[in-house]
Amino acid sequence: MLTGIQVALIGGDARQLEVIHKCSELDASVVLFGFDNLQNGSSGITKAELTPEALQAVDAVILPAVGTDDQGNVDSLFSSKELRLTHEHIAALPKHAIIFTGMAKPYLRELCSNEGIGLIELFDRDDVAIYNSIPTAEGAVMMAIQNTDITIHGSESMVLGFGRTGATLARTLQGMGAKVRVGVNKPEYYARAIEMGMNPFYTQELISHVSQVDLLFNTIPAMVVTAQVIANIPHRAIIIDLASRPGGTDFRYAEKRGVKAMLAPGLPGIVAPKTAGRIIADTLTRIIMEDARRRRNGE
Numbered sequence: 001m002l003t004g005i006q007v008a009l010i011g012g013d014a015r016q017l018e019v020i021h022k023c024s025e026l027d028a029s030v031v032l033f034g035f036d037n038l039q040n041g042s043s044g045i046t047k048a049e050l051t052p053e054a055l056q057a058v059d060a061v062i063l064p065a066v067g068t069d070d071q072g073n074v075d076s077l078f079s080s081k082e083l084r085l086t087h088e089h090i091a092a093l094p095k096h097a098i099i100f101t102g103m104a105k106p107y108l109r110e111l112c113s114n115e116g117i118g119l120i121e122l123f124d125r126d127d128v129a130i131y132n133s134i135p136t137a138e139g140a141v142m143m144a145i146q147n148t149d150i151t152i153h154g155s156e157s158m159v160l161g162f163g164r165t166g167a168t169l170a171r172t173l174q175g176m177g178a179k180v181r182v183g184v185n186k187p188e189y190y191a192r193a194i195e196m197g198m199n200p201f202y203t204q205e206l207i208s209h210v211s212q213v214d215l216l217f218n219t220i221p222a223m224v225v226t227a228q229v230i231a232n233i234p235h236r237a238i239i240i241d242l243a244s245r246p247g248g249t250d251f252r253y254a255e256k257r258g259v260k261a262m263l264a265p266g267l268p269g270i271v272a273p274k275t276a277g278r279i280i281a282d283t284l285t286r287i288i289m290e291d292a293r294r295r296r297n298g299e
């Protein structure tokens with residue numbers, strides 16, 4: 001339980017509703033900043049203005065998926081007011097406080113490190129990334145269906161990168177009856193792909209493997225789908241790039257050649273905000289409980 005723990009949510013989107021629900025269910029005292037348009041009547045949940053004083057007794061701060069921008073601004077779907085996190089806010093937190101976000105920009109990292117406040121980037125964690133790979137793969141399939149006139153079943157599909165997202169997506173496509181090729185960079189990934197009944201190849205040789213591809217999914221956060229690769233892709237193919245901005249595709253050249261290519265960021269929050277919210281809520285409440293237990297035991 002989170003009895004006696006104060007949790008502050010600053011901004012966010014539909015995913016935060018699950019976090020609020022879970023924290024409240026576990027008996028935390030929840031303070032919401034930037035949720036003016038949200039109706040709530042539950043006891044233990046209050047709304048406040050974002051001032052340093054309001055953060056003085058907070059044990060955990062929960063920020064949206066992308067914590068702040070480079071100026072400290074925090075997005076909130078539930079408020080039209082500006083929400084900005086500054087040095088004064090972080091300095092007001094108790095020293096044991098933890099800040100949670102999906103991924104942090106240098107601005108937030110620097111504020112936390114200057115004040116010695118713990119920062120946890122949830123999307124960096126293996127468990128969160130693996131859970132998130134499920135709605136990501138479903139979102140990628142949705143985009144493929146929306147943007148093609150063929151079935152995934154029987155398609156020549158290719159997944160670049162065989163990490164947490166790539167492996168889940170490759171298996172999802174295989175389960176739908178696609179012929180799946182996976183681009184890997186290590187022998188152990190190659191071996192795993194063979195074991196899973198897929199056709200692996202090393203991405204250095206990507207150009208020689210793309211001539212028949214229908215659906216090309218990239219999960220590698222580096223420029224891999226280069227102009228030379230795109231020049232060898234059939235015109236009918238589509239490229240769905242899941243890697244974090246700016247993706248790993250030469251979008252300029254794809255447009256020039258008339259190959260449909262799209263960057264598809266933030267799929268879990270788009271296709272399954274409730275599930276994505278639960279993934280975040282379950283993980284961060286476990287971490288807060290474990291931290292509170294350690295502090296109680298003086299560890």
Ligand code: NAP
Nearest residue numbers: 136161163164165184185203221242243244264265266267
């Ligand atoms: P990950 O587990 O690190 O997977 C990336 C994989 O690419 C790793 O296995 C990495 O190998 C491999 N790789 C790197 N360079 C390569 C190359 N030249 N050739 C072949 N493989 C290469 O990361 P992830 O969690 O799957 O996430 C992948 C990307 O998707 C990230 O940019 C992430 O931010 C993004 N993402 C997007 C969404 C969305 O909604 N669009 C959702 C989740 C994640 P090593 O193991 O050797 O590093």
